[in-house]
Amino acid sequence: MDVDLDSTLGCGQAHRWHKVDDSWEGVLGNEVITLTQTPDGFECEGTDDENLILDYFRHDDDLDSIYEECARSDEFVSGLIDRCRGLRILRQPHYECIATYILATNANVKRIGAMVEGVCRTFGRNLGGRYSFPTPEEILAKKDLIHECRLGYRADRFIEYAQSVHDGTFDPDALESTSYEECVEALLRIKGVGPKVADCIALFSYGHLEAFPIDARIGNVLRDRYGVEGSYKKLAQYARERFGRYAGYAQEFLYHADFIE
DNA sequence: CATCAACCTGATCA
């Protein structure tokens, strides 16, 4: 499979991967996975279920044609693609992705990672050095320990989300076959999920590649490079029209534009 | 619908 682990796992879309020496170590389900880059893909240790990994990396995505289509829509984007070769949008488990992005509001990448590891260490199962992402039941059973995770005002939202999944009020898997619009609409009903987080989840978990999450950084790029400013709705609409059905991939490319002076 | 202060925490900067 055509993939570059560094850009895919290090770009901030997933928060449980650490680069150790030459390999990426992470947790998928109840397994600690180690991935090592090879010329035409990667070697995988830690699971017998190869399909699990392939699905996680959305191996069906034809990177060449996606990149080509992004490049065609925009000259600036096409100039950025070379530095992102092999970057794949992931397909992260729904429940876990939503919970993670509830924590991701108004915090930098480093702190998000610290919060996520914190809840895993506090509530999850010890897999030998790494911890599984806790189930709603595991969280609720020990919810008094939530303060140890130092989530700040996100703590209540995190617990409330776990509760809603536990009691069936919200079913992450039920959004599996919904359209992008329906998906976002449902996600927005979760406390702690606003338009940006909903787009992240729609893109990184439900595979809606037209989703275009706009954080502060992307907002700067849109302003400086495209001269557009305004509400989230306005910017998102502009982006989807401009970048088309793979706007989510274009967003990843633009995310790296910030580093160029 | 648009605007805006408040919000936990930890890191960075004056």
Place this chain on the structure above:
DNA sequence: ATGATCAGGTTGA
């Protein structure tokens, strides 16, 4: 050293 400001936003007024 101690205080202000900001960081992958959302909420409620």
